Amino acid sequence: MGFAARAGALPVVLLIGVTSLFAQQEPSTKPLPDAPLPKQEPAPPKHESPLQATFEILGRRSIFFPDLAASSGPLDAKQKLELFAGKSVAPSRFLSSSLGAAIGQARGSLSGYGGEWGGYGKRFGSSIATGASTEFFSTFLFASLLHRDPRYFVLLRGRPMRRIGYGLSRLVVTRTDSGKEAFNWPGTLGPLFAESLANSYLPVSEQTAGRTFQRYGIRLGFTGATNILKEYWPTIFRSLRIERIAPGLNPDSPPAP
Numbered sequence: 001m002g003f004a005a006r007a008g009a010l011p012v013v014l015l016i017g018v019t020s021l022f023a024q025q026e027p028s029t030k031p032l033p034d035a036p037l038p039k040q041e042p043a044p045p046k047h048e049s050p051l052q053a054t055f056e057i058l059g060r061r062s063i064f065f066p067d068l069a070a071s072s073g074p075l076d077a078k079q080k081l082e083l084f085a086g087k088s089v090a091p092s093r094f095l096s097s098s099l100g101a102a103i104g105q106a107r108g109s110l111s112g113y114g115g116e117w118g119g120y121g122k123r124f125g126s127s128i129a130t131g132a133s134t135e136f137f138s139t140f141l142f143a144s145l146l147h148r149d150p151r152y153f154v155l156l157r158g159r160p161m162r163r164i165g166y167g168l169s170r171l172v173v174t175r176t177d178s179g180k181e182a183f184n185w186p187g188t189l190g191p192l193f194a195e196s197l198a199n200s201y202l203p204v205s206e207q208t209a210g211r212t213f214q215r216y217g218i219r220l221g222f223t224g225a226t227n228i229l230k231e232y233w234p235t236i237f238r239s240l241r242i243e244r245i246a247p248g249l250n251p252d253s254p255p256a257p
Contacts, residue, residue: 062233063090063091064090064091064092064233065090065092065152065230065233066083066086066087066090067083067087067139067150067151067152067230068151068152068154068230068233069149069151069152069153069154072179074149074177074178074179075149075150075151075177077140077144080139080140080143080144080150081140081144083139083140083150083151084135084136084139084140084150087135087139088131088132088135088136092226093128093131093132094128096127096131096222096226097124097127097128097131098124100123100127101120101123101124101127102120104123105119105120105123110122110123110126110202110203110206111203111205112202112203112204112205112206113126113203126198126201126202129198129201130194130195130197130198130219131194133193133194133197133198134190134191134194134219135190136190136194137186137189137190137191137193137194138150138186138187138189138190138191139186139190141186141190142185142186142189142190143186146185146186147176147177147178148174148175148176148177148182148184148185148186149174149175149176149177150174150186151175152170152227152230153175154230154231154233154234155167155231156231156234156235163228163231163232164228164231166231167224167227167228167230167231168224168227168228170184170187170227171184171187171188171220171223171224171227172184172187172188174186174187187223188220191216191219191220191223192216194219195212195213195215195216195219196212198212198215199212
């Protein structure tokens with residue numbers, strides 16, 4: 001009886017085993033493809049402030065005017081010392097001294113130096129020396145002691161009269177290391193100390209208080225005119241389409257190493 005029961009149950013067990021085997025052999029369902037992502041609209045362009053646009057144009061330090069600001073961060077004393085050295089040997093310094101010496105010789109100024117090439121060389125050398133001492137006092141010494149930023153920050157936008165007025169105002173107004181505006185003590189004291197020091201190598205006729213302050217006034221006027229040129233320096237190069245040969249004036253150029 002027990003054998004018959006087991007024999008009757010055998011077909012049922014076989015049926016269950018065959019059903020399980022076919023169920024395991026059924027092909028697995030393929031995963032459904034991912035739903036397409038919604039099309040993303042491009043982000044609207046960000047509004048650039050004049051200061052950001054300035055830094056994009058002056059992405060690299062200018063060779064002709066090394067003091068054109070290319071970043072908003074402050075300079076430490078070492079960087080101000082390096083800027084003093086760079087401005088003292090910049091092409092703008094040699095060009096201005098060359099033209100100044102030629103104009104001075106044509107007008108007969110610094111008559112103690114004489115004429116011809118010897119007189120021109122003395123005028124050129126004294127201009128280079130006075131320019132370097134001006135940068136030492138203004139760009140490094142007083143700027144470090146009084147925490148002033150000796151760089152020129154281009155306004156870049158605005159009507160011509162506004163930009164010219166801004167350039168002239170930099171004679172008496174400058175930025176501090178913290179980014180605020182303050183009186184430009186380095187820019188006013190530096191040239192005065194430099195012209196006083198120049199009395200040690202200029203002709204005797206120049207070594208008077210009157211002549212010293214006269215040269216000081218001329219130097220301040222020359223600085224104001226140079227500021228106006230600095231203000232339009234990026235615009236000049238962009239309009240002439242020669243950004244590629246002007247480091248610091250090409251927004252697409254890679255950052256300086």
